[in-house]
Amino acid sequence: MKSYDPAQIRNVGLYGHQGSGKTSVGEAIVFLGKATNRLASVVEGNSNFDFEPEEVRRKTSMSTAVGYAEWGRNLVNVIDAPGDSNFAAEAVMSLVAADLGVIVVSAVDGVQVGTGKAADMLAEAGLPRAVFVTKIDKERSDFHKVLADLQAALGPAVVPLALPIGAESSFSGVVDLLALEARTYAGGPNGVKGQPPADMADRIKAAREPLVEKLAEQDDELMMKYLDGGELSADDLKVCLGKGLKSGGVIPVLVGNATGGTGVDLLLDVLATYGPSPLERTSFKTRKGDVAAELKADPSGSFVGYVFKTIVDLQTGKITVFRVVSGSVPAEGFVNVSTAAKERFGGLVKLLGKKTEAVPAGVCGDILAVVKLKETRSGNTLAADAASGELVTTPLPAHCISYAVKPKSQGDEDKVSAAVQRLVDEDVGLGLSRDEESKEFLLHGLGQSHIQTAVDKLKRKFGVDVEMKLPRIAYRETIRGSAKMVEGKHKKQTGGRGQFGVCYIDMEPQPRGTGFVFEDAIFGGAIPRQFIPAIEKGMRDATTRGVVAGYPVVDLKIRLVDGKYHDVDSDARSFEMAGSRGFKAAFKLCKPIILEPIMNLTILIPDESLGDIMGDVSSRRGRIMGTDAAGRMTVVKAQAPLSEVQTYASDLRSMTSDRGSFSMETSHYEELPPQLAEKLVSEAKLEEEEE
Ligand SMILES: Nc1nc2c(ncn2[C@@H]2O[C@H](COP(=O)(O)OP(=O)(O)O)[C@@H](O)[C@H]2O)c(=O)[nH]1
Ligand SMILES: [Mg+2]
Numbered sequence: 001m002k003s004y005d006p007a008q009i010r011n012v013g014l015y016g017h018q019g020s021g022k023t024s025v026g027e028a029i030v031f032l033g034k035a036t037n038r039l040a041s042v043v044e045g046n047s048n049f050d051f052e053p054e055e056v057r058r059k060t061s062m063s064t065a066v067g068y069a070e071w072g073r074n075l076v077n078v079i080d081a082p083g084d085s086n087f088a089a090e091a092v093m094s095l096v097a098a099d100l101g102v103i104v105v106s107a108v109d110g111v112q113v114g115t116g117k118a119a120d121m122l123a124e125a126g127l128p129r130a131v132f133v134t135k136i137d138k139e140r141s142d143f144h145k146v147l148a149d150l151q152a153a154l155g156p157a158v159v160p161l162a163l164p165i166g167a168e169s170s171f172s173g174v175v176d177l178l179a180l181e182a183r184t185y186a187g188g189p190n191g192v193k194g195q196p197p198a199d200m201a202d203r204i205k206a207a208r209e210p211l212v213e214k215l216a217e218q219d220d221e222l223m224m225k226y227l228d229g230g231e232l233s234a235d236d237l238k239v240c241l242g243k244g245l246k247s248g249g250v251i252p253v254l255v256g257n258a259t260g261g262t263g264v265d266l267l268l269d270v271l272a273t274y275g276p277s278p279l280e281r282t283s284f285k286t287r288k289g290d291v292a293a294e295l296k297a298d299p300s301g302s303f304v305g306y307v308f309k310t311i312v313d314l315q316t317g318k319i320t321v322f323r324v325v326s327g328s329v330p331a332e333g334f335v336n337v338s339t340a341a342k343e344r345f346g347g348l349v350k351l352l353g354k355k356t357e358a359v360p361a362g363v364c365g366d367i368l369a370v371v372k373l374k375e376t377r378s379g380n381t382l383a384a385d386a387a388s389g390e391l392v393t394t395p396l397p398a399h400c401i402s403y404a405v406k407p408k409s410q411g412d413e414d415k416v417s418a419a420v421q422r423l424v425d426e427d428v429g430l431g432l433s434r435d436e437e438s439k440e441f442l443l444h445g446l447g448q449s450h451i452q453t454a455v456d457k458l459k460r461k462f463g464v465d466v467e468m469k470l471p472r473i474a475y476r477e478t479i480r481g482s483a484k485m486v487e488g489k490h491k492k493q494t495g496g497r498g499q500f501g502v503c504y505i506d507m508e509p510q511p512r513g514t515g516f517v518f519e520d521a522i523f524g525g526a527i528p529r530q531f532i533p534a535i536e537k538g539m540r541d542a543t544t545r546g547v548v549a550g551y552p553v554v555d556l557k558i559r560l561v562d563g564k565y566h567d568v569d570s571d572a573r574s575f576e577m578a579g580s581r582g583f584k585a586a587f588k589l590c591k592p593i594i595l596e597p598i599m600n601l602t603i604l605i606p607d608e609s610l611g612d613i614m615g616d617v618s619s620r621r622g623r624i625m626g627t628d629a630a631g632r633m634t635v636v637k638a639q640a641p642l643s644e645v646q647t648y649a650s651d652l653r654s655m656t657s658d659r660g661s662f663s664m665e666t667s668h669y670e671e672l673p674p675q676l677a678e679k680l681v682s683e684a685k686l687e688e689e690e691e
Contacts, residue, residue, distance in 0.1 A: 001357060002349065006299050006365040010275045011023045011323070013076045015091060015122060017114025020469045021134030022104045022257035023049045023061050025267075026080040031420040032189055033069020033076060035352050038519035039189065039261050040533040048353035049080040051359055054456050056412035061062040062453055063427065064090040064365055066097075066321060067352040074272040083114045085658055086447035089396045089429025091118075093308045093378060095125040096284075097323045097367055099276045100245075107141035107255070109218060111149040119154050125394055128276060129154075136164045136195045137171045137257040147253060154251055157244075159214045160207055161252040164267055166198060174255060174263045175200060177208050178237055189261030201211045210238065218244035242274045262524050262526035278365020284325055286389035288379075293389055295326055299364040303327035304525055305382035306391045308428045315353050318425075319414050319670035320376050321369045323349060325391065327384065329362030335386040343382070369445030377425035398663050399431050399444035401649040403451045403459075406440065412464065416441060423454055430454055437552070438472040446673055448650040460488070470646045474597055475680065476669055477546035477589035478555045482508035485561065486589060487583020490574045496505040501574035503527065504537050504562040507586040512595075512669055516543050517557040518555050526568075527575070533562060534572035538579025549594060549677075554669075558583065570639035594677040597640050603636040603652065605660040608635050612655055620644035621673075639667060 012029075014022040017018075023042050032631015040046045047058045049065035061082040069076045079098050081091035098425040101122040101478040105115055122129050131154075133146055142162050151158045165173040165182060173184035175196045183191025196204055215519040218225035226232055232240075244434025246248030252270060283294040286304075295304060309321035340682050346642075349356035351369045362368045376382070381390040409415050415434070421445060424430045430451075431444035445451045451468060458464045484506045492499040510517060517538045527535075543553040601622070605613050613636055614624055645664065652660040672680070 001070070001359055003359075003361060004363065004366070006279050006297070006363050007277045008074050009077065009278050010271050011079065011097055011099040011278060011365065011367060012271055012275065013079040013094055013101045014104055015079055015081050015101050015118035016083055016104040017106070017112035017118075018060060018107070020083065020104045020106045020112070020114070021258040023047055023080050025102070025104055025132055025134065025264060026065075026067060026078045028189055028258055028261035028264040028402040029069045029076065029078050029268060030067040030352060031261060032268060033071050035067060035069055040544070041259060043259075045381050049057065051353040052457075053460060054453050057132075059559045060084065062087050063354050064094045066309070068350055069268065071268045071272050075366070076271060077270060083118075084449070085114075085117070085653065086445070086450035086453075087429065088426075088446055090309075090427065091121070093428065095127065096306045096325075096391065097123070098127060098308050098370065099278055099281050100128045100130065100271065100506040102271075103129055104258075105131055105133050105146060105150065105328065107133050107143055108138050109135075110142075110146045114681060116153055122396075122486045123248070126282065128245050128248060130245065130270070131251060131253040132263075133253060133255040133259040136167060136255050136263070137169065137260060138252075139168050141168055143167070143255055147421050150253065157214075157249055157251045158253060159211045159263055160255075161198070161211070161241075161270065162254045162263065163203060163207055164263075165200065169255060171262075174266055175204060176266055176341070177204065177211055177239065177397045178234075180204070180208075183263075183266060185260070185262040191262070191265050191266060212248060213680065215244060215295045218247070218249050229543050238273070240524045243493060245274050245607065247278050253626075259276055262479045287385070287392050288389035289506075291389070292392070295389075295391075297364055298326050299328065300472075301327045301364075302388070302591035303330055303382075303384035303385035304388055304391070305329065305334070306393070307376060307378050307380045307382065310376075310378045310424060311354060312426050314383065314461060316354065316356065317372045319351065319368065319369050319371050320340075320353070320373045321367065322382060324362050324364050324366050326364060328364055329368065330384050334382045334384055336373075336376045336380050337383050337386060337388050338364075338380035338390055338520045339375045340378075340386070341646060343373045343376055344374060345370035359519045378428045379520055394430060397446055397661075399446065400664070401447055401451065401647065402444045402471050402661060403442050404435075404438070404440040404471040405455065405468050407468075408465040408467055411530065413441075415464050416458075416466055419464040420454075420460055420463065423457060424665070427454065436473055440471060443468070446649065447653065448647060473643050473646075475549070475551040475672065476555075476595040477548055477551050477587075477592060478551045479507065479587060479594055480508050480593055481589070481591035482506070482680075483586050483589040485502075486582055486586035488580070488585060490577035490581060498566070498569035499571065499574040499577075500566040501531065501535075501571075501578035502528075502564040503560055503575065503578045503582050505586055506559040506561055506588050507581045507583075508557050509590070510557050514555050514557055516540065516555075519557065521559045521561050522563065527565050528570075531570065531575040534575040535563075535579035538576035539583040541576075542583040547584050548592045549681045550688070551594065553587065553650055554595070556587075558586075594672040594680055596643060596672040598639050598662040598667050598670050599642050599645060600667040601638045601640060601648070603638060603660060603662040604630065604633050605636065605652075605656050607632060607634050609656045609660060610636070613652075613660070616651075616655060640667070641670070641672075
C-alpha cells in the first residue's frame with residue numbers, strides 16, 4: 001500500500017438503522033477501492049465487516065469493524081458501526097475515529113428510529129453528515145418520499161446531490177446533480193459516465209434549483225452573486241459544497257444499490273473531493289487529572305492515539321485498533337497513558353475486518369492497528385509522551401440490564417472472571433461486577449441480546465461455558481410486630497464441663513433504613529458484663545441469614561433485659577448461642593415480613609407511547625411519580641419493584657419500537673405483598689432441603 005499524506009485521508013463512519021445497508025455500503029467501498037477482489041455480502045456470510053461467527057450466523061453487525069479503500073489520490077478509511085441499540089456503545093466509541101458520518105437509509109423503509117438516533121449522535125459529536133439511500137433497486141423503493149422524510153427529520157440542510165435513474169428492478173444508474181452527468185452501471189460498481197437521460201430533464205431541473213440555492217447559502221459572497229441573478233460557476237458550487245458539508249449547512253443525499261455496489265463510486269468521489277481530512281477536525285479535548293486541554297491534529301506534533309476498538313481474534317490474538325489523533329506513531333512504541341503501561345509492538349497494520357496488512361508508517365489521522373499489546377483496552381489513550389492527557393470522548397450509554405453469569409461446571413469461577421474481563425476489554429459497553437451478598441458475577445449491558453452475545457463469545461473465544469439468569473434480588477427480612485421477654489437459652493450437659501447461658505430480650509420494629517439496633521438494658525448483674533458482647537455477636541450473626549427466607553434482617557431493635565448464668569458452665573460461646581436462639585425465637589413472634597427493593601426509573605419515550613407506558617408501569621406494581629416534556633419526547637419518572645423491571649430494557653424497546661430508553665437506581669425498600677412473600681418463603685425452604 002502506498003503512503004498517504006494526512007490531507008488525503010478521509011475517515012468515514014457508517015451509521016443508521018439496523019438492516020439499512022451500512023455493512024453492504026462498506027463492502028462496496030472496499031471493493032471499489034480494491035482492498036478486496038470480490039464484492040462480499042452479509043447474506044452470503046463472507047462479509048469483511050461482519051466477521052465474528054455470531055454476526056455471520058445472525059446476518060447482522062454486532063460490533064464496529066473497519067476497512068479502507070484507495071480511491072484516486074485518497075485513502076478512505078471506513079468504520080462500520082452496528083445499528084442495533086444493544087451495541088450502541090460500539091457506535092459511540094467509533095465517533096472519535098470518524099471525521100464524517102454517512103447515515104444509511106433504506107429507500108424501502110425510509111427514515112427509521114435508528115436514522116434519527118444516528119443523526120442526533122453525529123450532530124452532538126459535531127461531525128459532518130451525509131446520507132446514502134440504499135435499496136433503490138428493491139420493490140416499493142421510493143426515493144422522493146425518503147427525501148421528504150429526511151428533510152422533515154433532519155431539517156432543511158438535506159439536499160439531493162444525485163437522482164436515481166429508473167427505480168426498483170429498472171434502476172440503472174444515478175445522475176450527478178452537480179456535474180449534470182449520468183453514471184450507469186452495466187455490469188459492476190464502476191459507473192460509466194454519460195449524458196443524463198433526456199426524459200429526466202424536468203426532474204433534474206426541479207431538483208437542481210433548490211440544490212444550487214442551498215449551496216449558495218453557504219458563502220455570503222456567492223450568495224450575493226446568486227441573488228443578483230448571476231450564475232454560479234461549477235467551481236463556485238464546489239467551494240460551497242465543501243464549506244456546507246463541513247459546517248453542517250448541507251447534508252448531501254446520494255443513492256444507489258449497496259449490494260450491487262452501484263452509486264457508491266459517486267459517494268466515494270463526493271467524500272474524497274468535499275469530505276474533511278483529519279487535519280480539519282476541530283480540536284479534541286483531553287484531560288489530565290483536573291486539567292482540561294485542547295489537542296489539535298498536528299502531523300509534526302507528539303504522537304497521541306485513541307483506541308476505539310479491540311478485537312480478540314483466536315488466530316491473531318488481541319488486535320488494538322486506534323486513530324492517530326496527532327503526530328505519527330513512533331516505531332519504538334508508546335505509553336498507554338490510561339494504564340501507565342509502556343507498550344511495544346511488532347508492526348503497524350491496516351485492518352480490513354480482521355485481515356491485516358502491514359504498513360511502514362502510521363501518519364496523523366490514519367486508522368491503524370497493532371497486535372498483542374499487553375495492557376491496552378478500548379477507550380485508552382496512547383502517546384509518545386507519558387505526561388500527555390487522556391482523550392475526553394462521548395460518554396457511553398449507561399448499562400440498563402444485568403444478568404448473573406455462573407459457570408456450568410463448578411470450580412470455573414476464576415476462569416469466568418478472567419474471561420469476562422477480556423470480553424469487557426473488547427466491548428466496553430459491557431460491565432462486570434461481583435455481588436458480595438449473593439456472590440454472583442453480574443454482567444451489565446445494554447440489552448438482553450447484548451448479554452446473550454457476550455455469553456456466546458465467552459464460550460467460543462475463551463472456552464468458558466456459563467449460564468445466564470436474572471440476578472438474585474437483595475430482599476430483606478424485618479418485622480411488623482413486637483415481643484417482650486423472649487427467652488434465648490443454650491444449655492448442654494454431656495460429661496465434663498457444661499455450657500450454659502440464657503438471655504431475655506424485647507424486640508420491636510424500627511423505621512426503614514435503621515438497620516439493626518442493640519440495646520443493653522441489663523441492671524444488677526443478671527449476666528456478667530463480659531458476656532454481653534457475645535450475646536450481641538450471636539444476634540448480629542443471626543441477622544445476616546434471616547429467619548423466614550434466608551435474607552438479611554434489618555430495621556429492628558433488640559433490648560437485652562434479663563438473663564441467667566452459671567459460675568462454672570457459662571462462657572462467651574454459650575451466650576453467643578443463647579443470643580442467636582433468642583433472636584430467632586423473637587423474630588418469629590414479631591409478624592415477620594419480607595422487604596423488596598424499589599427502583600427509581602427515569603424513562604424517556606416518544607409522546608405517543610405515554611399511555612402504554614403508564615399502563616405498563618402500573619401492571620408492574622409501579623407508580624408514576626411525574627411526567628415532563630422533553631422536545632418530542634416525554635420523561636416519565638416512576639417507581640417500581642426491582643423484581644418487575646429486571647428486563648425492562650428489552651421490554652421498553654419492544655413497547656416503543658426501540659425509541660424508548662431508561663435508567664434506574666435503587667430508591668428504598670417496601671414490604672413485599674403477602675402472596676409473593678409466601679412464594680419466596682417456600683422457594684427458600686425448597687433450596688434448603690436441596691442443600
Ligand atoms: N437489494 C438490496 N439489498 C440491500 C441493499 N443494501 C442492503 N441490502 C440487504 O439488506 C440487508 C441488510 O444489509 P446490511 O448491509 O447488513 O445492513 P446494516 O445492518 O445496516 O449493516 C441485507 O440482507 C442486505 O443484503 C441494497 O441496496 N439493495
Ligand atoms: Mg451492519
